[in-house]
Amino acid sequence: MPSAWITTRAWLLMLPLLVVMVAVVSWPMAETVRLSFTDAKLVGTGGAYVGFDNYAKLLTGRPFLLALKTTTLFAVLSVALEVLAGVLAALLLDQEFRGRTLVRALMILPWALPTVVNAMLWRLIYNPEYGALNSLLLQTGLISGYRSWLGEPTSALWAIVAADVWKNFPLVALIALAALQAVPRDVKAAAIVDGAGAFARFRIVTWPYLVGPLTIAVVLRTIEAFKVFDIIWVMTRGGPANATRTLSILVYQEAFSFQRAGSGASMALLVTLIVTLFAVSYIAILRRSAAGS
Amino acid sequence: MNTLELSGITKRYGAMETLKGIDLSLEAGEFLVLLGASGCGKSTLLNIIAGLIEPTDGDVRIAGRSMRGVHPKNRDIAMVFQSYALYPNLTVARNIGFGLEMRKVPAAERAAAVRRAAEILQIEPLLERRPSELSGGQRQRVAIGRALVRDPKVFLFDEPLSNLDAKLRLETRTELKRLHHALKATVVYVTHDQVEAMTLATRIAVMRDGRIEQIGTPREIYDRPANLYVAGFMGSPPMNVLKGSITDDSLSWAPLDGSGRLPLPPALRDSLRPGTALTVGIRPERVGLSSTAGAAQLTMTVDVVELTGAEILAVGQVGSQPFIANLDPDAAVEPGATLPFAMDPASLRWFDADSGKALT
Known part of the structure; x- marks a missing residue:
């Protein structure tokens, strides 16, 4: 078969997908870029060209920079804790014990829950009047009275981070467990014979097999964390006093609550840019590890 | 210590x-x-x-x-x-x-x-x-x-x-x-x-x-x-194992079927009765073609001849039992041939037919 026809046929077969991609991704994207240079409102007639005004306001204004800080804090905290909890869980589940398969299956549950359900669940746990967390902490004497975990700016972000970690550490644990099981038994045995203790064995034998998959998990989770919206929207709507207002929440508020489509679009594009940087690094890592192996 | x-x-x-x-x-x-x-x-x-x-x-x-x-x-x-x-x-x-x-x-x-x-x-x-x-x-x-x-x-x-x-x-x-x-x-x-x-x-x-x-x-x-x-x-090909029994005169051993006799070592001659089932082990490379009919002890029919370079493997049977002989590369053997061969009695290994344990 002539190669020209093969190429043509390939394009023909991909055409439906391309059409859909253009309709739902490329066109809205281009429209967002156009909007970001206007002062368009969500309703009413379509806005005048304002050049880089929206971007300039964003980068010098407090709300955007605060939201960027909150998002970064959320991403760093939740990803770090997810990796820590995930690796520890994986190390435990890598041991031989009775009922291991059951525990492994149970561990998936938080991750399998829809984010909204998880968020509702944690709102119940944090409830200032009848929440389980208050009850637990009071009964163990760690606090002297019930507190509104999601109602106080100092604790709200941490409370959401905890809920997010609970939901997402199983994914990291699964990836880490798969990596741990790829560690050759012989190498473990060699390290034991060589006299390496548990910590040295982890560093020399386990870590090299863990670091690659874990890097991928970290990048993927960071991208997700940077885009975080649903869990926060359900739990705090960005409050109290904007303490949990991340970039996605801010974009939503700007574009839909305050109906400023133009400046909302410019924010959305900046978030896209940041996430794209992570995605590029993810692809670079994948390429490098593919070349390495 | x-x-x-x-x-x-x-x-x-x-x-x-x-x-x-x-x-x-x-x-x-x-x-x-x-x-x-x-x-x-x-x-x-x-x-x-x-x-x-x-x-x-x-x-x-x-x-x-x-x-x-x-x-x-x-x-x-x-x-x-x-x-x-x-x-x-x-x-x-x-x-x-x-x-x-x-x-x-x-x-x-x-x-x-x-x-x-x-x-x-x-x-x-x-x-x-x-x-x-x-x-x-x-x-x-x-x-x-x-x-x-x-x-x-x-x-x-x-x-x-x-x-x-x-x-x-x-x-x-x-x-x-x-x-x-x-x-x-x-x-x-x-x-x-x-x-x-x-x-x-x-x-x-x-x-x-x-x-x-x-x-x-x-x-x-x-x-x-x-x-x-x-x-x-052990050995590649491994030792040939032939089933058979002690002859009536107690002096030798005959394979299950097929022709030929192997001399029985004196120790076994005295301790075992005629007709006792006995298995003999023969290393393929200990087998020599016998040129004189009198020296021939057993006869194999050859199915396949494999030249490996350093040696010739003659694959066939003694009676109905599989047998491999490892011969000089210049030995004249053809598939389908009937091959009389002999070996040093000292190189034979005798086993109890039931337990498989060596007797000598």
Whole structure:
């Protein structure tokens, strides 16, 4: 078969997908870029060209920079804790014990829950009047009275981070467990014979097999964390006093609550840019590890 | 005092008994090969010596000291694994020196020991590389270096050559033999390859189903197999095994069917009655074509003739029993021929037909 026809046929077969991609991704994207240079409102007639005004306001204004800080804090905290909890869980589940398969299956549950359900669940746990967390902490004497975990700016972000970690550490644990099981038994045995203790064995034998998959998990989770919206929207709507207002929440508020489509679009594009940087690094890592192996 | 002594070693996993009572002892400088098909328990036994697996029962003694409850690192053993088991992100030098590093040997002393081992194994130019930059043969040298540098009482090798290609396997085998001579090391070596066992061992223990079937020098194992299993396991092609019985005059043995007689050794002549079923083992390479009809003892019909270069394998039957003769490459044999052959009676091995145990 002539190669020209093969190429043509390939394009023909991909055409439906391309059409859909253009309709739902490329066109809205281009429209967002156009909007970001206007002062368009969500309703009413379509806005005048304002050049880089929206971007300039964003980068010098407090709300955007605060939201960027909150998002970064959320991403760093939740990803770090997810990796820590995930690796520890994986190390435990890598041991031989009775009922291991059951525990492994149970561990998936938080991750399998829809984010909204998880968020509702944690709102119940944090409830200032009848929440389980208050009850637990009071009964163990760690606090002297019930507190509104999601109602106080100092604790709200941490409370959401905890809920997010609970939901997402199983994914990291699964990836880490798969990596741990790829560690050759012989190498473990060699390290034991060589006299390496548990910590040295982890560093020399386990870590090299863990670091690659874990890097991928970290990048993927960071991208997700940077885009975080649903869990926060359900739990705090960005409050109290904007303490949990991340970039996605801010974009939503700007574009839909305050109906400023133009400046909302410019924010959305900046978030896209940041996430794209992570995605590029993810692809670079994948390429490098593919070349390495 | 024996360097290594195993007494009554058993290992059970639930209802499955992997090792059924292993006793053996090793003097300093011996090279013992544990030989057997996969699943015979040889690797389990090696891991028990290393301390990586606890025996269900029995005792391991190294240099007279009981190893019960002694951690692998304190057993004065070093182990070389089939998959090399190198630490992927350490340099060759650190891989070799890792055991010393963990034992807090001072850096200068460690470096000297690593250099010495690298010199012996001729891998000095590789010391700063990482395992991923090495070929299979080089990795195996590093793995051996890691054991050498420890200067242990006993070296344990777990099928160290089976991941190498044929040519490299041959070279490394020779090298291991040279190393053993030079270092006077005490070695326990696990393999399923009988050629490795024959060439390397000072003694071979043939294992099957968690038991040692026979232990002896390679010569003994090859020439005087203790039973039909060992006879069939060793040699390529293995020993021919023919069923038959003692003739009425008690002087000779006749195969089940087909023609011919083999002289019975005097010891058997006296102790066994005519008609007793007896199995004889004949090494293919001990078979000679008989030119004079009188010297012919047995006759085989030839189905296939295989020239390997150094020899001719004549594959066929004696009566209805399969038989292989390993002949000179210039022997004139054609498929379909009837081949009278003879052999030195001393090279025959006699087995009890029921138990399969050797009688002479």
